[in-house]
Amino acid sequence: MSASLLHLGNVNDLREGEMKEIEVEGTGGKILLYRHKGTYRATSNKCTHYGAPLKNGVLTSDGHIVCPWHGACFSAETGDIEDGPALDSLIRYAVHLDGDRIMVEVSPEEVKANRRIPMCKMGQGPVEKGKAVVIVGGGSGGMVTADALREVGYNGSIRILSEEPHLPIDRIKLSKMLQVDVNKLILRSSDYLKDRFIDISTSTEVTKVDREAKVVHTRSGEKVPYDTLVLATGGKPRVLPIEGVKLGNVFTLRHAKDGNAIYKAITSVEGGAKVVVVGSSFIGMEVAATASAIEGTKVTVVGMETVPFARILGSKVGGAFQKLHESKGIQFQMEAALSHLEARTEASDQVGSVVLKSGQKFDADVVVLGVGVAPATDYLQGSGLDLEKDGSLRVDEHFKVQGTEDIYAVGDIATFPVPCKGDMTRIEHWAVAQNHGRAAANAIAGQPMAYEKIPFFWTAQHGINLRYAGSGIGYDNVIVQGDVEGLKFAAFYTKGEEVLAVATIGKDPVATKVAELLRLGQMPTASELKAGKDVLEVSDQN
Template sequence: MGGGDTKLAGPDLAAGIGVGELGDGATLLGHAHGEAVLVARRGGEVFAIGATCTHYGGPLAEGLRVDDTVRCPWHHACFSLRTGEAVRAPALNPVPCFEVEQRDGKLYVLGKRAPAAKRAPDGAPASVVIVGAGAAGNAAAEMLRREGYSGKVTMVGTDPSLPCDRPNLSKDYLAGTAPEEWIPLRSPDFYKEQNIELRLGVNVERIEPETRNVVFTDGSRLGYGALLLATGAEPIRLQIPGATLPHVHYLRTLADCRAIIARCEGAKKAVVVGASFIGLEVAASLRTRGLEVAVVAPEKRPLEHVMGAELGDFIRALHEEHGVVFHLGHTAKSIDEKVVVLDNGESLEADLVVIGIGVRPNVDLAERAGLMIDRGVRVDAHLKTSSPGIWAAGDIARWPDPHTGQNLRIEHWVVAERQGQIAALNMLGRATLCDIVPFFWSQHYDVAISYVGHADHWDRIDISGNLAQRDATVAFRAGNKTLAIVTLGRDVQSLQAERAFEEGTGKEAS
């Protein structure tokens, strides 16, 4: 999906390279048997894996090697150099792994190595039910099977569509530059082959922890040995006259995105209510489709509460360069068939209105089940809830973050996927701490913004590089501590910041 195959470059590794050409800790891009291959040395070991990230086709040779893994520069997927396994989302598929032979002072990349089968540990639950078929739920189901779990796995979702690549809904797919076949994370055949039962377009009435049952609205019941709650979040609805008119839309599901795209046919003017990441990505996508776009938001700068004044001004200027008109410091008061009326009485023509004013976590099921709630579902360091046999992950989970010392709830796609994977591992008894460093990316036209860490407050913002030239590192600091790093055009620095946060070295901005 996405970037396509890496062009063949570098030496022919099947023909061999000199042992001295690959120093300890070094990586080298080459090719073998018609495929791009990355070779790496760690001490006396030499590894060879496919060089193209299986997420969006990022070039792994331009990423960061950490111990016996390599991380993709685009969206921080992580692969094992030993096996090719995608050990951390957002990549879900492995890259090929090749045999390496050393003889006569040269290294040769031979044929592909078959992946080793895993076996779930004794004591794994008899069955797993996953309530929620989004990022966390899908990643958990896949991880269970990758780890050799052979029990029954059922994934339940209210959305009738297959689990989909939600970040793309506001980006390339909405802009018309990505086909719909990119959007489902997996095909129906994949779930059949993996023996993952999908119950989509259904609603759960309640969870009964005492009997370990999920009860559906039609009265049917489904027992579980272990349960993952991954119910995600829902858009906050705008409560003003006209907010339910047919040309007013929200964006959360594939059906939502299809409806917006259909409305674009024949539309000329759009109003986006809310300068959130979703709102601004929608604005960029609609401009790519040729619509006139106005953005209405109460704040003085877009995203200032997340990214500060300097980045907020940069993002506004970037959108204005592409023709977006901002109406900041204002709110929408009413909507009719052709006009959005603002609180100052101004009227904006609109054939299409998209509302992006935030989301709320879906915690109703957890609350009714008696789970501990703390502005989300409270979980421990292994993502276990207060009820035995129940885990939570994704937008609803509030976990104790070892890096900040806070209890965090983060609404990021990659965080949700990685938490789903961690929850699955813990269900199988593979004690795995949730010690991930939050990461997300946002796309605005041809500018990608990468954010690592978490800063809900800061004392100062330090900028190195040049925002206007789209080559910069922005550090959010409190006292002498770096809380988060934003990069533009500096993918490796973003990876280095992620690694430094993991290690707690205090060198996050270097």
């Protein structure tokens, strides 16, 4: 790989904390050049998750580059991946100063690749015997736990037990696409896992955890011993206890097979299907948006709130989302409760209509239940582990399960302390699960670090992307900067003078910036925001 020393700028071109995208002549690509604490550095220019331009992100005073779209975090010094949802690291380019000239060692191959597989610090093996991490669950939390263990040098055996028939996938695309080729969603290939001595058993359901014997039991009868156990089984869709819920063409969405089945059911109806989505959750609304784009499909959403997302986003933002969906032809039945489902007259095993408790009835060829998920922890009954009322596991700041020394829980099943606040919460989001996995891996490898990542999630509906950072539980006011009706705004969720969270549309990188300001304890007050303070102009550079 040949590298050339190129003059890509002068020292006065960059202010402290500034990032610029520089075109590299002859390569057809660009790199990211920035100045941090007086040092000039260069990396690849795009986030390794979905390709967001990092020049529009945030460079923090304590040395992190944060993606403007989904909050992935990289080391400003090394380019190494630090927080999800990205998996790969940035390429780091050597920078030299020749007087006032900034010289960068660049190879065309690296510019084209624009990403770097994280280093496996365990060496080339063999795996050390007598050390075994068993991970139950093949979602993003489990996958990243295994990946991160190798990144930090853990050299014991790692085995993932996954009930799904395929390797871990980019699950968040299911509700945004429905019809998927699972092979195109794979997060890490079988060759990648083999090279890192990560063993994965697919189609393997865990039925019991024997803490005394330190053994996991599977449905097939296998007993898998562990030294350290990581529970990452995620959530299971809630199913309403109503008549007719087991009729054909009534679905929940969790796995790739579910999305494909929903898509097939919709497109099999001649002349266009009548689809009813029960629940105005983020998953439900994404499914509604995706289904409405299928030719001839008519979609109705049944929700219990006054408007979608009212509890989390408030009535004003939720109302704007409802209007967006209505503009695409979706109808709403809000403040409504489902009574039962009725079968079709000509096919008694297939759903034909939805009946509300008000007595209102309307036709349905396909029904999708999007009423939330519950922690998938049924297999822990009788294990001696204390489950919270919702079925989750309470963990500490390193994701070690309360009352244990060798069991960790990450993702949807973990009730964890919110960084910077200490309040306990449970968050059902893919990127949050990934970051839990990294924290757990550090602790297991004997390198515990304080979990500081502010919760960050996003949703995409009808081409509109909303970002959310923080934890707005208990907010008592919403401060809006921008135009909610025009879907270009930042809505700050506050309690007294404290800012708890922000939701944004068309205001990148405000959500990313707020997440970092919250983490660093430098977030402006509610009064300052009401007075028009722009968080993007708040410097955390020390």
